Amino acid sequence: MLNAWLSPEEWSAVALSLKVAATAVAASLVPGIAVAMLLARGRFPGRRALDAVVHLPLVLPPVAVGYLLLLTFGRRAPAGAFLAEHLGLVFSFRWTGAALACAVMGFPLLVRAVRLSIESVDRRLEKAGETLGAHPAWVFLLVTLPLITPGILAGAVLCFAKAMGEFGATITFVSNIPGETQTLPTAIYAFTQVPGGEGRALRLTLVSVAISVAALWASEWLARRVRRRLAAG
Amino acid sequence: MLNAWLSPEEWSAVALSLKVAATAVAASLVPGIAVAMLLARGRFPGRRALDAVVHLPLVLPPVAVGYLLLLTFGRRAPAGAFLAEHLGLVFSFRWTGAALACAVMGFPLLVRAVRLSIESVDRRLEKAGETLGAHPAWVFLLVTLPLITPGILAGAVLCFAKAMGEFGATITFVSNIPGETQTLPTAIYAFTQVPGGEGRALRLTLVSVAISVAALWASEWLARRVRRRLAAG
Amino acid sequence: AARSEGIVVFAAASLRNALDDIAAAWQRESGTKAAVSYAGSNVLARQIEAGAPADVFLSADLDWMDYAASKGLIDPASRTNLLGNALVLIAPKDEGADIALVPGVDLAAALKGGRLAMAGVEAVPAGRYGKAALQRLGAWEGVKDRIAQAENVRAALLFVARGEAPLGIVYRTDAASDPSVRVVATFPADAHPPILYPAALTRTARPEARAFLAFLGSPQARQAFERHGFSFRGKPVSGS
Amino acid sequence: MSLEVDIRHRLGAFVLDAHFRSEGRLTALFGRSGAGKTTLVNAIGGLVRPERGRIAVQGRVLLDTDKGIDVPVHRRRVGYVFQEGRLFPHLTVRQNLLFGRWFTPRRERRADFGRVVDLLGIGHLLGRRPGTLSGGEKQRVAIGRALLADPQILLMDEPLASLDDTRKAEIYPYIERLRDEGRVPIVLVSHSVPEIARLATAVVVLAEGRAVACGPAAEILRHPELFPEPGPAEAGALVETRVLRHEDSFDLTVLETRSGPLTVPRLDLPVGAPLRVRIRARDVILALERPQGLSALNVLPGRVEAMEGGEGPGLDVTLDCGGERLLARITRKSAAHLGLAPGREVHAIVKSVAFDSQVVTRTPRED
Amino acid sequence: MSLEVDIRHRLGAFVLDAHFRSEGRLTALFGRSGAGKTTLVNAIGGLVRPERGRIAVQGRVLLDTDKGIDVPVHRRRVGYVFQEGRLFPHLTVRQNLLFGRWFTPRRERRADFGRVVDLLGIGHLLGRRPGTLSGGEKQRVAIGRALLADPQILLMDEPLASLDDTRKAEIYPYIERLRDEGRVPIVLVSHSVPEIARLATAVVVLAEGRAVACGPAAEILRHPELFPEPGPAEAGALVETRVLRHEDSFDLTVLETRSGPLTVPRLDLPVGAPLRVRIRARDVILALERPQGLSALNVLPGRVEAMEGGEGPGLDVTLDCGGERLLARITRKSAAHLGLAPGREVHAIVKSVAFDSQVVTRTPRED
């Protein structure tokens, strides 16, 4: 039934969007937590600059971000060439590039949520962990991380939703190639550019919204479970 | 010196963007806190639906949001006509419409940050406030609100930054009228559309980034002050 | 996937309806897949510059094709002006009287305080053509402060369709398909630079792309383009 | 004064099923860790909503699940000193203290800010925030905050647990005054028998969620079985007395009891003032004859009424000293040596210094 | 065993300037609320970094600002029972308890999980999370968590403050065992003189950030001026004794002291076992002649060595009873009546039941 409802090309956009969004979230989780930790706790010279850089994708028009990515990670750009040669990691006009674009756009949202959580952790608990012989890194894993789970979940779902809706940076960086870089939002865009495409655009929009809302609800369900555990009687 | 650097039209885009972003933040602060509170604490039937609706602008391609705004608040749309008639509030092709678009786009970010903060408030403190005779509304004002200030600041600055960068929904909803609805991002967009416009686009981008980063740093400075007060010795 | 099994066509987003049909037909005929990436011409041109795996480039105006050519990104020999379009003045379905687009026309009066919806007049091809036409007709000065510039021509159409703007300037192809607007007048073809959609192979085009470019000139393709309101201008050159 | 509680509430495997009625001005809740004291106090304060039951303070019904009454927390007017502080971290000590005042009708504002602050010794902390206070300082501020809200019932969950004795000795008289002014009933959770003996007019003993005993303090404290090891040392008799005269040269005061005069360290009370004295069983020595050349000033003649012993070396001897019932805890060996038996005439000897401020208190005024 | 502290640290207007060296296995920190006890313990644990100073435990330098030594918290191997719990809310009680174990080298894991859990009576809580525990339950888990980390120094900040007496009585012997095994020095913050007398081998008295007294427990506790009102009642003498014999029929034990036999409630110790007994000044009655027909079993002959009185009705009489120094607190009136003066022969009378578990403890082994 759904098969009749969406064309194979549309299906592939749905599948690709899921892959891209999931990859974006998965890839930005660890760096996102690390950066949030640095910003929340670090006392180093470049802290404010890092803070600004992290927020940049939020401030810049997405198209500008896509353009910057193209200039940095394009096939002919230094970073892009380096990664392609040494790690075999090619972004330009690949789905990996779409994932990179989405990750970059979602990054400030992820970092903010995690950071807010970190800043509300009772540091006395961490100190208690240290007195029990745990190296600060262990304390982070065993105490801080579990306590900020709600923030991580919130950040991840924001990042995921952003990835499901991100259009400007993606289309600018990796274009809109069906089966390779055509995600749901870029497909929707293409439909809105021609007469009569509204119906199909709307259908795809609904699919995209449904997926994001499902992710949202799942994350909230998880967060509530975690929070209930943490609740002080 | 700056006058020479930016044309009068560009200056007006800068001023307009500031006005639009500030208005968007100011207007969404109270509803944002209210919705965050509802989502964090409320137990009512439409909670999950509200949650989904709030996140929608994040998931939808910005152009789609602009389109929806046009369908809702346009001159001929029911809500738009109602507001124009009864409150004299006209959005279409006005800077107010740009502010509305930015507020809508920034809303999920604001709500998320505030909500995360609310969820980390120790509810036992609120109960203590009630035992002292304070009605829950007073407790909210005197206890909860001060405790979530860091989250409100974080949410406000995310919303502000988003407003400084928002393009798709704005241009779709209120187009790109210099002096009226041409914000920094729409101006930047126009420059990127012509071969050779990169220089001016870049200049405006730097201005936009500078403003947002200043706002970011200011908010962090404030948040740090607040947090230092709250810190448990 | 697209890269290895078929060709990649970079086409201006406004060509989508026609080109989707044509790509499907070609695929059936040749057995080779043609993946079409639709985006703004400017975006596509810059991407080709950045090394995009495009084989064919279909631009919505000459400027961005010229840009690509100047950077040596296309095979100049393969370049043709494939399609043409016309510019029309539109109004919401039941509104406004017909206007004769003659030199000296007072469009400002026709706006009655409203805005004239156009695609970006500096940036977007449809907007640039529209501005040129208005200038030629001596109407530009009267309306230049009343223009609502949309991101693209479809958004301009939307402003008129939703009644936000009493008048708008869009392509004939867009106006024809939307029942909530009506064409008030068609701009004389000589009032603006020719509205042309050039096509070319890129420098890195795979061999199969040449056949696709040729197919764009086939009667079948011509029919599809014309069905969607384009005027067919010329058969692409297939040899180099 | 009255506090009626009849509630049932389940928390996981724990069931609070408390039913009692206390007429005391200050009702002490006593019970082991986990017995349900905090849960009970929370129910009175409205922080826990019992599954079913009824709570009334001075006849004012705060909860009645049958009738669907559940007064919201902020209208219960409880002054709650929490077991864990709960100071507002964003407010200064002064703001914390004055928080409740905002919500007190002006004419009911009785507690005097300056006095409370002085009493608690927190004057130098007023501008600080709770984050930097020491444990005891936090607790004192919490007490002040509750007092300054001019509550209609004061709930104190181990308020003095982390205070030093000197500080406690300073705060006790104030709590006594509050109690005796009789405007607000007080519920006090405490693990300290001397504290309860000093302050309580009624005691409720909780064990595993049940109120196993409830009654006037004098009565409940007489039951050693309710105050398990090492409590027995704390068992004793509450004797109601009256100031007879002062011996200023020796800084002593003589009290009048039904069993004769009792010499105690000088008390700053007028002659005739009523007093409650707790004579700990372990402080009493028995002698067959009135002893001579002894440093103990108090020798009360009496008769052995009963002798109760259980396991161990001790024996609780109940004496009737001129109508006053005293308790003495001696060894079985001594009892055997002295040939003690019910009916036997003896002298009870108590040192004057045994009557420190922990056992001599003004008699709570009862309604 | 040794603990050396010589630090200076400023917190706002408060200055901690503590300099002492304790050789005790269990050093008690005593002082009023806000005296700086927690700050001092934090400095030992590494949670506060003093502006300058030196801290060494058993010769192991934890901090030396001059030499730039500051051992990180997680390598100090302190077992810290915090004044405010600090249990990990996301972990179950069991996981909280075992947290430290992960970071203890396997061969140093000595504390037995089952035993500690039983001792603290928290077996039924293992699967719960701290959020739902009662105040005392949290505190017990916190104690267990510190013990199970097999620390090299145990820091306990009022660990027993919110526990009932029965629970305390169960935990004391365990702390004594830890103390006497002598593997880890213990620092105990306590407001309770009986607790300190029972557990401490050394006492440091803090006042306004300064260590005003420091020394062996027996010595410090003899100074009433250090334990302000109502502390004097708690002053007394620590007497080292040895089990002489048991009187099974009466459930009594007779101890040998330099001043003669002392009869106390039956102790479960072998004959010959060393014991420490605290004889509270307020429990001692003086008689000119050996009294007859008295329920008190202990009569120790001695001589008045000194008499010290201040304000008030009391007088502290120091006795020399066969080389053992005892303290008696009597009224000035009694002293006058009896004609007491230094050199005078007297008899000290102490009830057997005065020797409850709070004052009779096994002698801490000293190195």
Ligand SMILES: Nc1ncnc2c1ncn2[C@@H]1O[C@H](COP(=O)(O)OP(=O)(O)OP(=O)(O)O)[C@@H](O)[C@H]1O
């Ligand atoms: N940041 C600070 N600014 C000012 N004063 C401080 C700060 N931190 C602590 N103090 C003060 O230092 C003193 C010592 O505090 P500490 O917690 O060590 O006391 P304590 O002896 O443990 O008291 P308690 O028995 O009440 O727990 C207190 O008076 C406290 O108010």
Ligand SMILES: Nc1ncnc2c1ncn2[C@@H]1O[C@H](COP(=O)(O)OP(=O)(O)OP(=O)(O)O)[C@@H](O)[C@H]1O
């Ligand atoms: N949500 C819950 N699930 C299971 N048991 C609970 C829950 N909440 C409280 N309890 C249990 O209820 C009992 C009573 O708790 P309460 O806090 O009233 O004790 P308490 O008498 O105040 O003890 P303490 O003197 O230690 O403070 C405790 O054993 C506690 O573990």
Ligand code: MOO
């Ligand atoms: O004079 Mo006494 O023995 O102190 O009562």
Ligand SMILES: [Mg+2]
């Ligand atoms: Mg409790």
Ligand SMILES: [Mg+2]
């Ligand atoms: Mg402390």
